[in-house]
Amino acid sequence: MMDSTQPQITLYRGFPRSGNYTWSPFVNKLEARLRFAGLAYRTEAGSPRTAPRGKIPYATISPDNASPRTIADSTLIIDQLVKDGLLDDINAHLSPSQRMQDLAMRALFEDRLYFLQSFEKWQENYYTMRDHIFAASSYPLRVVVGWLAYRKQMHILYGQGTLRFSPEEISSMRWEIWKKLSSLLMSSKSQMLDCTTSDHPFWVLGGSTPCEADATVYGFIVSTLVCSACPETQKVVKSFPILIQYAQKIHDCFFPDYVGWE
Secondary structure, three states: OOOOOOOEEEEEOOOOOOOOOOOOHHHHHHHHHHHHOOOOOEEEOOOOOOOOOOOOOEEEEEOOOOOOEEEEOHHHHHHHHHHOOOOOOOOOOOOHHHHHHHHHHHHHHHHHHHHHHHHHHHHHOHHHHHHHHOOOOOHHHHHHHHHHHHHHHHHHHHHHOHHHOOHHHHHHHHHHHHHHHHHHHHHHHHOOHHHHOOOOOOOOOOOOOOOHHHHHHHHHHHHHHHOOOOHHHHHHHHOOHHHHHHHHHHHHHHOOOOOOOO
16 A cells, blocks of 8 residues: 555556556566555556657656655666665665676666567567567557567667677677676675575675666566566576576565566
8 A cells, every 4th residue: 555654656667467467577676666665556557659858658746735756767767766765775875886786786787688589579579579568459550569669679770789799609698797796696605605605686786675676687587577578588588597596585575465486
């Protein structure tokens, strides 16, 4: 239930089903960040057509006796909620070196891995992606809109640089990121001696509490595990048990009401 003493927060996720993770790592990232703080929110489907920046997720914050504000982009939403005092700055305790590590990790996933996985989804598994994203549209419309979306994605991937590599090179780049994350989580877990017997989550930088990068990493792991349009990456993630353990502990602790993954 929403706390009547707090501003109402509505998160627009792009999909109508509640109680499920979405294929968007940014939606899952934002939900994780809100749940790390225990901040209540409600979900709606929304649409990129009505989003301030034309993309999902976006959120509406409705303070008492004030006009609602709609904000887009997961990072900007989090930053605004921190500025408003609704979320704590969970990176405040980090050293300058750790803050740089946190920022670099978020950039690696959000500005690098995202595009590498977009290639797998839109180029190598186009029909699966199209039929999921545009499931609410009639088949003829889905064909037309899907083709336009595909052209837009390929244009973005070429301009960003991913499409200039071979499929084998892209696959290798994806694998390397997940492999490095696996090694980092193994090290981080070893810094928390109680994690081998406890159900408490462990965190990417090895601390006792999450940082901003944890929301991003968790969002990407979960989106991969529930997305049938990235079967190769899904196999890679499942091949590293520490990634599944990391995600499972966070899921059990913060998302007990959500359907998990197989």
